[in-house]
Amino acid sequence: MxxxxxxxxxxxxxxxxxxxxxxxxxxxxxxxxxxxxxxxxxxxxxxxxxxxxxxxxxxxxxxxxxxxxxxxxxxxPPVSGGDGLASYPVFTSSDGLHIITQNPLSPEEITAKVITANHGATLAFVGTTREMTEGRRTVHLEYEAYVPMALNKLSEISRELAERWPGTLCAIAHKTGKVDIAEASVIIAVSAPHRDICYDASRYAIETLKHKVPIWKKEIWKDGSEWKGSQLGPWNPLAPPST
The missing domain is CATH 3.10.20.30 (Beta-grasp domain)
Incomplete structure (x- = not known):
């Protein structure tokens, strides 16, 4: 075989x-x-x-x-939990709520996917590249994804949110390839009837993404580079994330 x-x-x-x-x-x-x-x-x-x-x-x-x-x-390998003019393909989940692309991300575009007349609260989390980490200067980041599995896992996160907080809507976009300083690498938009649900669901979504979605981050410094995996101890995607 x-x-x-x-x-x-x-x-x-x-x-x-x-x-x-x-x-x-x-x-x-x-x-x-x-x-x-x-x-x-x-x-x-x-x-x-x-x-x-x-x-x-x-x-x-x-x-x-x-x-x-x-x-x-x-x-x-452990996923990246822890802390342009060119046009690239946009990979989208079957429900249209989740995308992975090398194109720049738009908070407005992702947030629009979850705004509805029956929800009184919408929250967008935007993760960006920071320049300094533990005294070391980052030049940029590079992300890689196992795209079909990553999209499936993002859809799972939305379903988990809807089960935990009924009625919640969630859309997620993640950038791959080069991500410059202060550029968005991930956007998570959540809407719900009330704001307390939005805060809880958004936190759960980003922590779960960092725990089980197969997306990897490579930090590029002036004098080298390193793939960043789980920084929270032994990694086990089959166990529930700590939130």
Whole structure:
């Protein structure tokens, strides 16, 4: 059985490719077996592989989850939680509420998706690139996304908000590629009947995004660069986020 495995961010840099083909004699293997074999094949990247999770058909998988030939398999390193004139494609979720693009983001455009006559409160969270972090000057950021899975996870966040706070609407846009200082990288718009719900739902949305959406951030400095993964301890996207 041959499985093509997708790789992202710093892990792809370690291995030197965005995809590899793995061969197994069994007709079915587990996500844990894929991680173990991948680490054996690429020992120089073993530490990065160990801290990553396997996604099967765009869903995070437990180590015992089965993988069959034909499944879409990706190795997801810790996502970037922590703290132009060109026109690029805009990738949109099936409900039209979520987008991922290299184009500049518009708070007005995203907020307009959730404003409704029956809601008395609308809140837009705009995440921007800061210049100084712990005394080090950032030149710009670069973001990478596993786009189809990221859009699915953004839609999941909207559904979770609607379940926790009935009637809540949420739209999210995330920029990929280069993001300059003070430029928006993410916009989360939430509307609800009352303002207290807006504040709670918006906080939940950004914390969940940082916890489980496969988007990675690379900090570019004048003298180097680094992919930034989870900065809040061991990363486990199958566990609920801390909010």
């Amino acid at each position: 041959n499985i093509e495995v997708l790789l992202f961010a710093g892990l792809a840099e370690h291995i030197g490719s965005s995809r590899v083909t793995m061969s197994f004699t069994e007709p079915s293997v587990t996500a844990g077996q894929v991680k173990t074999q991948l680490a054996a094949n690429y020992p120089e990247a073993a530490a990065a592989i160990q801290s990553s999770f396997i996604a099967v058909n765009q869903e995070f998988a437990a180590l015992e989850s089965p993988i069959h030939e034909g499944d879409e398999v990706a190795v997801i």
